[in-house]
Amino acid sequence: MKKRVLSMLMVMALGAGMLAGCGKSGGNTDNSGKAPGSDNDKNVYAIVDKNTTEWCMKDVHGFTGFCEEVGYSYKDGTVAETSVSAQVQAIDELITEGVAGIAINANGDTGFEQILKKAQEAGIKTCSYDARLAPDQRVTHINQTTNEDAGKYMLRLGVLAALRCEYDENDPDMTATLKKALEEYTGPEIQLGIISAGVDAPVQNAWLVYMEEELAEDMYKGKVNPQMDIKYGNDDVTESGNQASAFLAEDKVDVIICISGAAPQACVSAFEGSDTDIKVTGCGLPSWVVDGMPSADEDYWSKFIPHILLWDLNYMGATAAAVLEAAVEDGFDGSVGSKLTIPAFDRYEERTLEVTECDDGGTEVVIGAPVVFTHENVEEWAKIL
Amino acid sequence: MIAGKKMLTKKQKAGRFLIRWEMLLMYLLIVLNLVLLIMRPDLYLKPGTLASMIQSGLNICPMVLGMSLIMMMGDVDVSCTANMVVCAYATGKLMEGGIPPAIAVPAGLAACIVLGAVNGFLVAYMGMPAVITTIATSLLYRGMVRVALGTNVLRVFPDFYSTVMWEEAAGIPVCMILYLLMAAVFVVILHKSRYGRALYMIGNNATTAEYSGMNVRKIKMITFMIMGFMSGLASIFYIGRLGGGAQSATGNGEEMTVIAITALGGVSAAGGSGGIYGPVIATFIMAVLKYSLSLLGMDDNGRKIFIGIILIVAVIVTSTERGIIDDLKENMRKKRQARYKN
Known part of the structure; x- marks a missing residue:
């Protein structure tokens, strides 16, 4: 009896403390x-x-x-x-x-x-x-931007990363840079990997439609595999990390395009210490991915996230x-x-x-x-x- | 012991009744309403607030009734919401194909009974632990819907789904009327049938129940099938609350709320004790608690912590063979005896 009462009091005290702490957060x-x-x-x-x-x-x-x-x-x-x-x-x-x-x-x-x-x-x-x-x-x-721009920009950033082409701010939509680089590219078909949110996430699914539309453009034919390898991380860091680790283990993709907020952060953790050639891009909070990106005095390709986008x-x-x-x-x-x-x-x-x-x-x-x-x-x- | 019971006076009987777990839950429900009435009278007395509170918490209520039977046997069904989604999928898909609701709805319910039977077979006849089995089947059932539905959304459901969750009859939410009717049926099943008595016996000691001639396996199987049927009925409530739309992730994680309400309702996780009144009252408590804490300015995370604390207290009280209330009763009895001797 005493033990039970004591344990209940402890739970209540713990809870009261936590509630006091969370009343104004979030x-x-x-x-x-x-x-x-x-x-x-x-x-x-x-x-x-x-x-x-x-x-x-x-x-x-x-x-x-x-x-x-x-x-x-x-x-x-x-x-x-x-x-x-x-x-x-x-x-x-x-x-x-x-x-x-x-x-x-x-x-x-x-x-x-x-x-x-x-x-x-x-x-x-x-x-x-x-x-x-x-x-x-x-x-x-x-x-934030049209679904078309978001989807196509992320895809282009991914292909740029696979081709080891730097983002040129004088060519903000990247089409001219990409066209030239793809024309010169003679290697095997580039394979893109995607880490999305959930299978039923409406925004991400809309972006994927535009990414597929972009891949159907002539300049990608024979250069980039139109079948993207899509994995779902439920916009959760742990689940997205599992998907990132799976990409690493499979080693089939050239670049991972993260189209959910949690995915780039998950990649930063999953890729740490790895010597993989796979690059990561997509959309992500700068404060979450800064550790995976080179600083201003480092080489553009020295870390696994060369460039990434976001809106305000x-x-x-x-x-x-x-x-x-x-x-x-x-x-x-x-x-x-x-x-x-x-x-x-x-x-x-x-x-x-x-x-x-x-x-x-x-x-x-x-x-x-x-x-x-x-x-x-x-x-x-x-x-x- | 029986003689002792016979000797109880009316006052003693009333005293015992007033400290039953169900009554404590009723007090809690009343206190919650009073707190909101005092703190936010403008909102509490506003027409429609009470109905909104009740409607918000009854979207999973049929599963609470099914879970009460399962937990009374000392088992648990974690796959109930996955089962619910299968029902929604079957009904929604058939209706998309032009099948009338009179066929599509029973077909969905039948699919759930079959899935409940699969759970029951694995637990009762294969001897697998219910927790592990239903975690596995939960992944299996939801996975099947994910594969079949992909990123699509089912939008064609019978109109009465929304009526159930959003309409009122004589000022009383329709979902509440239906829930109380279902609960009444469960009370009869549990307290007035051999099957109900068998559940208590299995929950207390399945081996003894087996040796006393009960077909424990069959009863377990039937109970999981009932749970499947209730999950199917829950899809009507849940999809109705969402205005008639279902995705593969619909209801994900709600099984924990179902289990939590059942535990709060006094059904022991160890089995063998509890009833239907407690979980029914607990459903309303959870609805009022979640809603009123928000109206009182507590954030969503804070509400989770608060509800978590209440559940831990409930489990501590009900999960042991003799809870705190029994201890209190025992102490009171000893004191009375001591006074009598003196």
């Missing part, structure tokens, strides 16, 4: 200071990201940082568990709390029909960013907040051709973006082309992202 923080549903409140805008990993929290910090700076009230409903079900529950809670708008980075492309219908019936504006919702479920979608996650979160405010306060409807002004904040200047048509029949706001990191700028960007 999700569900808010700065409104009042019940969001009450009449006297300012509008409260909420964000629901995929999970609480550092990658997703960059979006969230962009959203909350922007809200704080321009004086909006916000609530963070980011889920700890990467699932649609958890996001549905989080959105349901936010509806009950009476928020004015919700920005969602969806964990899947289905499952939100009923909950977003409920949100719309309650007069709540919803938008999506990064991973999109269906057109009728959002005011508009905020895309902070700015994407901020844009989501600006869309919600504009939709609630200014009647912004996200129609094609309408303009969205994002006020100046932090290190960013005021910017106006135009809404364009999205390939799913809805509309989107595209922030811009991705940023490519090489040994020349990665250390500087690692301080920001």
Whole structure:
């Protein structure tokens, strides 16, 4: 009896300590200071990201940082568990709390029909960013870059790495450099490996479609195998690390293109100490991959990640907040051709973006082309992202 | 012992009833509601809040009932959500092919019963440990759906799926009415049938049950088939909550919530004790707890920790042969005896 009571008390004490520590970290923080549903409140805008990993929290910090700076009230409903079900529950809670708008980075492309219908019936504006919702479920979608650019840029970076061609910032879309290098290339067919998120990750699957489309271009024929070796790491560092180790053990690919946030970090761990010729590229947080990339005074090819790209996650979160405010306060409807002004904040200047048509029949706001990191700028960007 | 029971006064009986595990859960449920009512009256009294809380937590409820029977035997079924996805796949795929719901839904349920029978056969007739078996079949079943479905999404499901999880009848969520009806059936099965009594006996001591003439293997097999059927029914609730869409990863990890609710409901992980009332109340507790902690400003990770603590306490109380409540009862009895002697 005493032992059981003692063990229960210990568990409760441990838990109390942990809860005290986690109350303000990650999700569900808010700065409104009042019940969001009450009449006297300012509008409260909420964000629901995929999970609480550092990658997703960059979006969230962009959203909350922007809200704080321009004086909006916000609530963070980011889920700890990467699932649609958890996001549905989080959105349901936010509806009950009476928020004015919700920005969602969806964990899947289905499952939100009923909950977003409920949100719309309650007069709540919803938008999506990064991973999109269906057109009728959002005011508009905020895309870091078009899926086409993201997919094709990553593929080109991969082929460049396999050909040992440096990224030339004077040829930002890499087509001219690649064409020339592929014409000169006489070796065996280049084999590309991919580490994606989950099999049902909508963003990654959209990128893969464009990567396959790019590979169908004439310049790759006979030079790059159109059949990519795709492995799924569920956007989890351990699982992605297992897939990276599998690529190493199989030794069949020339380059691994990481198209999920956790994958490059997993490769950094898996490749450490290895003398493999396989190169790694794709998209990744500079702060996560800086150890796998050469520094400014080192040779471009001295480490296994020669170049990698990403977009400004902070700015994407901020844009989501600006869309919600504009939709609630200014009647912004996200129609094609309408303009969205994002006020100046932090290190960013005021910017106006135009809404364009999205390939799913809805509309989107595209922030811009991705940023490519090489040994020349990665250390500087690692301080920001 | 029987004579002792007969000697209990009405007051003593009431006292015992009031400290039953199910009653403690009821107190906890009431306290949770009171806390939210006091801390956030604006939200608690807002129309629809209670219904939203209940609906949010009932998407896995049929599996809780099935798991209660499994755990009562001292076993566990980790493959329940994988089984649920197989049902969703079978139903969704058939409906995509133009098969009417009247055939597609029973076909999905039948597939789940078959998969439950596979689990039951491996555990009961091959003598494999239930945990290992169902981990393996979980990988197998979900893997099959992954291969078959790939990156595709099934979007054609009967309309009544969404009705179950999102509509109300006379102000009561439809899913709650259905859950209570299912629970009533399970109460009858568990407490009024030979099968139910056999489950308790197997959970307490399977060898003794075998020697007393029970067909333990057959009962285990039937129980895993019931679990399969309940996983199939859960797919209606789960897919309905998601508005009628299923992917291969749907419900991944929810089996832990199912097991946690069942344990919180007082079904001992060692088997042989527990009931249906406890898991039913625990389902509502988990729904209210998760929802209200969020409304009180706790983040998602914090909620997991909090719920984890509650579960550990529940398991400590219920997993030993005689829990703390029994010890308290025993102490009270000894004190009464001592007072009587004095």
